[in-house]
Amino acid sequence: MLRTITTLGLGLVLLAGCGTEGVRETPAGPGDTSPPTVEVTTAEAQAAFDGLGDLAGAWRDQDCAKIEYLTTGVESTIGGRVCAAAREGLAVPGRPAYRDPEFLLPARQEGEDGAWFAVLARKPKPVYLVFVRADGRWRLAAGPIPVVGEAPGVEGEVTDAAADPEAAVGARLAPTRHVAFLTDPAGVNGKGVSGVRFASGDPMRGLLAELVGAPGRARPDHLSADVRIEGPARALALPGGGSLVFHALRVVFTQKPGSGRSSLAHPRYRAADVRAFTGGTPKSVTGSEILVLATKVAKDNTMTTVGLRRVLADLTADSGEGSG
Structure with missing residues (x-):
């Protein structure tokens, strides 16, 4: 309880x-x-x-x-x-x-x-x-x-999602379903193959559009993105059903100069930030951005982002590269 x-x-x-x-x-x-x-x-x-x-x-x-x-x-x-x-x-x-x-x-x-x-x-x-x-x-x-929008109410006594069979499955799968959504390019148009849906206007829809469009915006640089689960999730069961899940994701961007180039044409990260993390000016950079999330999972497993913080947590030079 x-x-x-x-x-x-x-x-x-x-x-x-x-x-x-x-x-x-x-x-x-x-x-x-x-x-x-x-x-x-x-x-x-x-x-x-x-x-x-x-x-x-x-x-x-x-x-x-x-x-x-x-x-x-x-x-x-x-x-x-x-x-x-x-x-x-x-x-x-x-x-x-x-x-x-x-x-x-x-x-x-x-x-x-x-x-x-x-x-x-x-x-x-x-x-x-x-x-x-x-x-x-x-x-x-x-x-x-x-908090994004309105925080879901948890008045009175509710059950820890881990101890509530009806809420536990949706709460446990929330981070995995986020990764499935954010690695499904077709989801930008709401027709993804992952089966995971977020309503129009949800921050996850905007993030997916950013991830899908980022490589094109970075050309002639080569940019790739990966999404991973970061740490354990903790969840509260909500009185009307479903759960409120606190969890985190790590979004990793790797950017390298295009063919024949010795430097990035469209750096994703500011030079001052790169220097603060790496101590130099590497040609290729990998950035880790952590999303700390609060997600409402409804009884039908529909997910809504109710809390979001995005932090640049690390920048590193690619292995084998020195500082410029």
Whole structure:
């Protein structure tokens, strides 16, 4: 089950002086071979959310070790290379102070490490954040994920998608179905062979059009694109059916000069960004862009993007190439 906790409810908890309370562990009963379960407390969720200020400060100070300490999952993957590049001049957006949180707390999870919860912070602009407990502490695993359109409601008690047979399959397959859609050129016209559909105006439709058209726009350079799943997905079952899935994709672009050329005619990435990541000016570049997503999967498995963040996570020179 999940509990949604608003700021009003949190105020009552904090007035009780429970700001540092940890997860509650429920041991297995006599003769029960099931592992003990844990339940995330509202006070601990609030404390983890409040820790975002420390993470914002670490990004401001380009403190890569602290960013690594405070993050896990896709945020750790992004932070490692981006922080190092920021020290070499890569421009990194500042992080605002998020507030007005609504907490989504999966109850009675098995094992303390790996426990997770999500937050919908409504101000200054709505974003999702996903926290995971790793090595005995809460770390930001995904986010901020700016909300696209209207966030689906998860009022009252709902079930973790992994424990809901009707929601589990659609939630589990969401990342794979994204890859199928984004690697199907015929899907640009809504007639793809993958069988996966997104409504007109969904950001995935625009991304597919970009991927299909990118090689032509780059000519005479040679440009290729690949889409991969990045890390695990976590999902909440929605009260009316379906699920809300938090997951990530990695889009990899490789660009090389055309025949007879020694440099790129239409570089995809700015020279300053390439230099910040690679330390030079390689002729051929591979760029990794990570999409951090919140996807609503309906009961009929129709998918809608409800949250999206796109980050340039790495740039590398092709193997064997030196810096110019």
